[in-house]
Amino acid sequence: MGTMNLPLITSAPPPQRSLASDTYPPGFSKATQELASTLLSPLKPELDVQTTWLTYLDSKEIPDKGANIHSVPLIPSLIEHFTGLLNWTDHDVQGLYPTPSSTSQTPAIQPLGRAAIATFYTQVSQQLEQFYSQKLADYWSIATSDGETKGHQFVAEQIECMKSECAVQIALEKMTTGHYSLLSAALAACAPDPDGNTAELQPHSVYGLSASAGDSPPLSLYGAFVIARRLRDEPVQIDQEELEDVLLFTPHDGLEAFASLTQMNEALARRGAEPDYRRRLLADSEADQPVQAAPDSNILQWQYTLLEGNFLSLLHTRQITRQQSMFAQAVQLARTQRMDAVCFEQSIVQLLGSEVYFDHHWRLDRLDNDLVESQMPAWWKTMKQSQRIEWHEQAQRFGQSVVNIRKNSKDHFGQPDNDSRTYFTRYIDKQLEDVLKRASVEVAAQHIIVSLTYTTGTEVLDIPGAPMMPATETAKTSLWQLAHTHAYRAKAKDALLIQAMDSEGAVIRKLDKATIKELVTTIEAPQHLSEYLDLNLKTSAYAQQLKQSRKVMLEAQMKMMLLEIEQLAFAPAGREWIKAVLDSPAPQGRRTIKDEAIEVRFFTVNQFKMTNVMLIAPAGKFDKGPLVLCTLNASDGIVFRWFNSMFHLTTTFLEEVSFQQYLLKQIPLSRRLETLRAMQYEKEAKHWRPPQVLTQFSLIPIPSRLLHPVVFIRQSKDIYEEIHETRITQLISEAKRHMSQETNQGQAGRSFDLIAGIAILFLPEPIMMPVALGVGLYKTWNAFSKIDEGDHEGAAEEFLSAIGYLATALIGHVALALKPVTHASGAARSPHLIRRVGRDGQMQIGYLLSHSKAPRFADSKLIVYKGFPI
Incomplete structure (x- = not known):
């Protein structure tokens, strides 16, 4: 079949206001x-x-x-x-x-x-x-803010959705580009061009549909029409087959392609023999007609009525008339049954607000969902509906918490007066400002010249017995440069003579030697940095937001994985242990399993706690097993692993190179070498390490970290609290190390980036977001391959976008029937999806956008392709 060059869009557009949900039917x-x-x-x-x-x-x-x-x-x-x-x-x-x-x-x-x-x-x-x-x-x-009526917008949206549906069918190889051009040409009579003109001549035949059985009156199919390539004036001759492109549109089944009108008529005749199709046809027929269920033996006879001009508006007008007739029937029923107000309003919504007729997107939503579901892993396909809904809720919490952490971190530390990268510059400038203010000096620090006389060694005279004289040098710099440069501050601390002068050489006596040395001491005091970090990372409102978001993220991540392993061959005992921990994160009050207390222990190397790695097991089984190992954000995407014994865990996992690489990503650069050595020592020492009874009674106490550098330490409080406190302590320690190091080098203008540090220590790597959806979707979701390293926002948004398409089948249409309104122009809709084969021959899923849509992530590094031509 023919193909169409429909480039993939790998970044979603801004949510569009859709007509598919305003206040219709009116309350x-x-x-x-x-x-x-x-x-x-x-x-x-x-x-x-x-x-x-x-x-x-x-x-x-x-x-x-x-x-x-x-x-x-x-x-x-x-x-x-x-x-x-x-x-x-x-x-x-x-x-x-x-x-x-x-x-x-x-x-x-x-x-x-x-x-x-x-x-x-x-x-x-x-x-x-x-x-x-x-x-x-x-x-x-009703006129909208654009000056158009809701009816015109409704038809315009219908046209866009039908074109999108045709493009999707082309990608699925169910239609060709010829069908797309046929549809576009026929719809030109229903949509004005940019100049406001509509096509005066219909280049193709368009027909409305109705059906009758036996002597029953014909029943119109509301919203349905047929487009045939040949333009006819005479009635359709169904018994004379003539090959041509034919498109059938019905609200329930969407667009379908046929090779002739005869072929289409035969297909409709076959469907008419199906009881379910006949019942649906009767339900969708005109409400003001006496609907009589014809015997199933009667063959449905299809009639085709020529439509001209703006046929979509005509069909929509007929639909409004039908709605009014249906409402009249609803009133008769309500009065017969004496309904209360709630039941009557619900009956109106259910009767008049059918998504089939008033949500143009619902068929595309169904195609989107089928496309995403086809790439979901086996565990998804075996889940019950209730489990899928719960998994989806947890996945939303997981993805949204990543977005929240990034957004809140950027909002907090992105402010010029709180940016960690310029903290020292701001701090030193503030100290300079205070010193000049106390000294009542109005000259700017950049214009104050400081002369420093300092010793460089000793000078030996040629005279025998003469004392050795200290060798001195004098350096001049601005007060601002002195304060911001470590080398000048070091000279000032030991200077023999310090003199401050203005630009004309006049001595500024209030900036004497003691004042400038006090300034240097204040700048290099470590306490101010501790106060800044503690305030922002421990006690501020942002710190509380970070703590809560991190807890939500970890909890959701583990609950997602628990639902997944319930579909896999994971030991039932292990699942129960995990549930006990998730139900009671703190050790106090945690329920027992078969009268055994369940403990959590954190992986520790040389007293460096790695909170992403935890052991879960009954208290008395850690030495022998079995055990559950939790590995959050591991490169293979597996969170919970089952091991029969500690020996099995150590030899088949902990000593593996891939595990060590996973650990290294959690360790600051300054401690990676010692960690590797400790783990290598642990691997080799298990063969010769002396028995504990010998070391316990040794005359010289041997630190346990020397004999056992790799251990699992029992949790001391709520696991989320302990994980957060550990990570905050590690972040502050690393920030101090970098900041003090840069201060010593005199690079006060550049400092530690807390936004990046928080992303590294508190968020999963961007690649782990799509991995959580399974290998199939990770490989086929085109936008995932365009996410740069470190693009947490892009990864999280794409993750949320992908699971959003699953929600359509899970809760979207179920919830729709419960809503008091079914047509809301304020509702945000995601772009629809399209499937195509990439250059490597692999199937890819991308966003289907028109050329006028803007990319969703304006600041990200995602690659955006232009949409298909319309």
Whole structure:
């Protein structure tokens, strides 16, 4: 089949406002409220009908200290009077009140007496059906901020979605570029060009569809149409096959391609013989027609009616008329059953708000989901629906926490007055400012020249017996340069003479030797750095956000993996141990498993704790096993591993080169060499290490870290607390080491980047985000291959984007039926997906965008391709 050059888009666009969810069908309560306000305005224009209550007496109930007196909100009572549930035969109006707790002493809202209230309710009941029916039509005439009506936008979105659907089908090799051009040409009559003009001539034939069985009247298929390449004036001759491109569109099945009208008609005839298809056809037929279920033996006869001009608007107008007829039927049913307000409003939404007709994206959503699900690993395909929903929730928490940590870190340390990279520059400038202010010196530090006389050694005179004289040198620099340069500060500390002068050579006496030496001492005091780091990383609001986000990330990550191993051949005992730890992160109060206390121990080398590696097992089984090893963010994506014994764990995993490489990424550069040596020592020492009984009673105490440099240390508190405190301590230690080192080298203008340090110590590597979705999706999701090293935002956003497509099938359409509205123009939609074969012959998944869409990540380094031509 023909192919189409549809470049992959590897970065998602800004969320678009979609017509697929505004307030259609209009809220019935809102319409009732509007009508009630209009009718009451002449009598009580200031009355707030939303906060008004009706009090009535139920004459069917036996009076018992006011138990037969009821107060209900005004709007629901109007709806129930409309459906017949509330009537004045069995109920007596007491009055309208501003609060529900009315008594006989509470004054009613005036001048609305009982008779006026009864008349008001009657007027609402008489006018509400016509009022709401008109709302169904008026909704589509509302002008938007762009100056177009919602009806025009609805059709425009339908055109875009049909073109996207055709492009996806081309990528799946179910259609050709010829079908795309056929569709585009036919839809030109329904959409104006950039100049506002529409095609005057329809280049292809367009037909509406209806079907009949036996003597039954024909039933129209709402929203369905056929496009045939040949332009015809005469009626369709189905029995005479003529090969040509034909496209069939039905709201349920979307676009389908056929080689002729005859082939399409035969396919429809076969479907018409299927009971499910016939039932769906009857359900979708005209509401105002007497729908009679024809016997299944009767063959459906299909009729094709020529459509001209803007046929999509015509079909949409017919759909509105159908909605009004369906609403009339809903009113009849509600009055027959005397529905309450809640049930009636739910029935309207379910009857009128079918996503098949008013969500143009739902078929593309289904294709997106199928495309993503096809690349998910085996554990996903064996999960129950409830497990998938839980996994998806945890995956969202995981991805969003990564985004939050990056965003909050950039917002906090990205401020010029809090940037760790320029901390020393700001600190020194502040000390200079304070010194000059105390000395009442108005000359800028850059314009103050400081003369430093300092010793360089000793001078030996040629005169025998003469004393040795110290050799001295004098250096001049600006006060600003002295403060910012370590070499000058070192000279100032031991200077014999210090003199400050202005640009004209006049001595500034208030900046004497003692003052400048005090300035140098203040600059090089370590306490200020500790205070800065402790404030920002331990006690600030940002520090609390970081702690909470990190906890959410770790918890979600482990819960995701627990759900995954439940689908794999993982030891049931190990799963129970993991659940016990996740249920009770702190050792206190943790439930026992088979009367055994479950412990967590952290991997430690030379007293350097690596919190990404934990052992989980009953307290008495750590020496022999079995054991669960937790390896967060390991390169293979595996979090929980099962080992039968400690020996098995050590020889098959801990001593492996790949594990050591995984560990090195968690260790600061300054400690990597000693860690490698310690692990090598541990590997070799297990063969000759003396028994513990000999070392325990040695005359000379031997530090345990020398004989056992690699150990697992028992947790002392909540694992999330301990992990966070350990990482914060390591981050502060590393920050101090870098900052003090740069200070000694005189590079105060450049310092440690806390944003980068937090990303390294607190976030998984960007590559681990897609790995969490499985190898299949990691390899095929095109955007993952474009993420640069260190692009945590890009990885997290793409991760969230990928799992977002899974949500469509998990909760999207289920939740849709529960929403009070089904058509919201404010809803954000992700771009749809397209499948194609890459240059390496592998299948790839990318974003399907038009050329006018902008990339989603404006600041990232993702590669963005232009979209397909329209």
